[in-house]
Amino acid sequence: MTPRARREALTGFLLILPWGLGFCAFTAGPMAISLVLSLTKWDILTAPHYVGLANFANLWHDPLFWMALRNTLAYTVLTVPLSLAGSLTLALLLNRRVPAVSVLRALFYLPELMPTVATAIIWTWLLNTHFGLLNYLLSRLGLPQVAWLESTTWALPSLVLMGLWTIGGNRMLIFLAGLQGIPEELHEAAALDGASRGRRLWHVTLPLLSPVIFFNFVLGVIASFQVFTPAYIVTNGGPADSTLVYVLYLYRNGFQYFQMGYAAAMAWVMLLLLLAFTWVQFRLMQRWVYYEGGATPG
Amino acid sequence: MRSKWTSVLVMAALAGTMWTLGGGSPAQAQKVTTIRMVWQGEANELKLYQGLVSKFEQSHPDIRVNLETVVASSDPEYFQKVQVIAASGDYPDVIYGHYSWFPAALAKHFLLDIDPYLAKAGLAKSAYFPTAIQQFSDHGKLYALPRETSSIALYYNADMFKQAGLRTPNEYYAAGQWTWNTFLTVAKKLTRDSNGKSADQPGFNPNAIVQWGTVAPVNMPFGLFPVVYSFGGDVLDPTNTRCRLDRPAAVRGIAFLQDLLLKQHAGILPSQAQQTNLFANGKIGMMASGYWDIVVTGSAIKTFAWDVAPLPKGTIQSTRVATGAYAIPAKAPHPDQAWTLIRFLSQPDNTMELAHLGLIIPALRAAALSPEFLAPGKVPLHRKVFVDALAYGRLDPRTTHWAEMVDTLGSEMDLVWTGQKSPAAATGEACAKIDALLQH
Incomplete structure (x- = not known):
């Protein structure tokens, strides 16, 4: 290594040092501690004691753990495809050279900037059984009113609906960037060959966009597994635990039921689940994700 | 050029601060103890407590009080924060808390038995509503001094x-x-x-x-x-x-x-x-x-x-009756000074100031039954029913x-x-x- 290269490497390390320290102190460190805690019984107030894998064994027999896992999976299965489709559709609509398109993009992006708590409270209004806008619209259509947040059937879908509020946000921006990276000449060539708009979308746009779809898909699943705020603020897990999502149950155990070790075990189970899921996705990716250069990373 | 001036200004400001800090302390006659009080309250209550604390510091020049206001949307959420503070080993001297955390705090031997302080101050438990005392007692010992009830x-x-x-x-x-x-x-x-x-x-x-x-x-x-x-x-x-x-x-x-x-x-x-x-x-x-x-x-x-x-x-x-109280953690560094503060905050006049904000019924019977508190003629006219209900209401298990x-x-x-x-x-x-x- 030349002295110059060494110096550059050193500068590089120095520059990422603050981040590295922060990562060790606030992410890696706490993770290591939580791994240790997951093997203990700890009520926060008195010293933890080692219980081996008992927390993990108890999880297996805890009906609320399974309920929370099921709710979270249901939320994910509903949210991820709907929000991906929504964001992609919006991105396709906003990826045109029409006047004031940037104003439209900004408008659709706005919900992303709203604080989640404020949004959640607005949604409790919209979904109010007696005075909500949604039920008002239903009644105008002659449809029966729905007890959105008080019904065990509708509460979780209501949370999904709230999540769709941000389809114009970051995910849409990433799609938009992806769409703009698709070379114009491919579209032109397809058009010259007589391909309709639908065929161009299916055979040109979507294959070339597949790495972006994949990226949004993986991140979307991880994010929806971690859903917490709406379930905490709007329904507090109810009615009858129908919106008790994984992270909410973890939080209750850690901070309300004096079972921090149990909560730490839950956190690690979730990490393993997400790791497994992501690994499977990266394996399956080769079947449907197309990289223009022909090479697939990883 | 500009950055140079900025740094000169920063240096000057720093020097100024140090000078003020160093110059402002003549040899103190007494040793000053600083105690910490962790509590929760809304904006009006905070203003009131800041006033009470400075009044306290004037009459007790040997004690300084750090008021740590926890922002929490609910009582359980507040107690989580107290717990996390305590878990770090950094025990406050005074905690204000609601009934709901008491059973857990008691079971973990988190709180100091304040009976000896009560005896020394000649304070009778009967001055408080019985349910309020009952809520914070265990085996006849009192672990928190009731502030309000509802x-x-x-x-x-x-x-x-x-x-x-x-x-x-x-x-x-x-x-x-x-x-x-x-x-x-x-x-x-x-x-x-x-x-x-x-x-x-x-x-x-x-x-x-x-x-x-x-x-x-x-x-x-x-x-x-x-x-x-x-x-x-x-x-x-x-x-x-x-x-x-x-x-x-x-x-x-x-x-x-x-x-x-x-x-x-x-x-x-x-x-x-x-x-x-x-x-x-x-x-x-x-x-x-x-x-x-x-x-x-x-x-x-x-x-x-x-x-x-x-x-x-x-x-x-x-x-149903519920209560809030001041307590001293068993591991508080300055329990004596903590008690002095609790005693001060619980004086009838200071309790009444809090009661005037309208959110609480004083746990001190004489204060709650005073015409000043019951405010006859003021809406709601039958507000005394809340106080009367304390006689037949029950505590949470x-x-x-x-x-x-x-x-x-x-x-x-x-x-x-x-x-x-x-x-x-x-x-x-x-x-x-x-x-x-x-x-x-």
């Missing part, structure tokens, strides 16, 4: 009663007729659909209600528990090791509420009523709630006359599994209010789960 009573829209030609709850009470049956009859008469028909009239349309007789008192725990108590039921047995909600009396209370909601259509769920502040907007006849709502909801009422009355009677007259118990029970009760489960089946299952918790 009971649940019934708020009502007096104009709505007048328009319907009904006697008010206070009139029924005076006549000895204020029972849950009367409550139901009244609630039905006050519930109206969009055609103006009340819930006891033929042709009433339960899908188009525009005015409700009452908020169904099903909120956990301060809505549901008073109903269970007054129907003669219990939540737990006297040893707090067995769930008693599946016993006939408690089941009857819960069945009454299910009937009120689903069959009589005379009540609205609390969650729906709260979102739109329906009581303050004049759409609800009655609402069971605590003293704090005189300020929280009362101040939002602009268009109608309102008052408060005792809760209706079932087999007995009952309600004491268990370290409180939060888990309330969540477990709440989940089963949700199914009762939607009609998916019968009260007997739901309480049966809830009790099986709660028993398992309590044996734990």
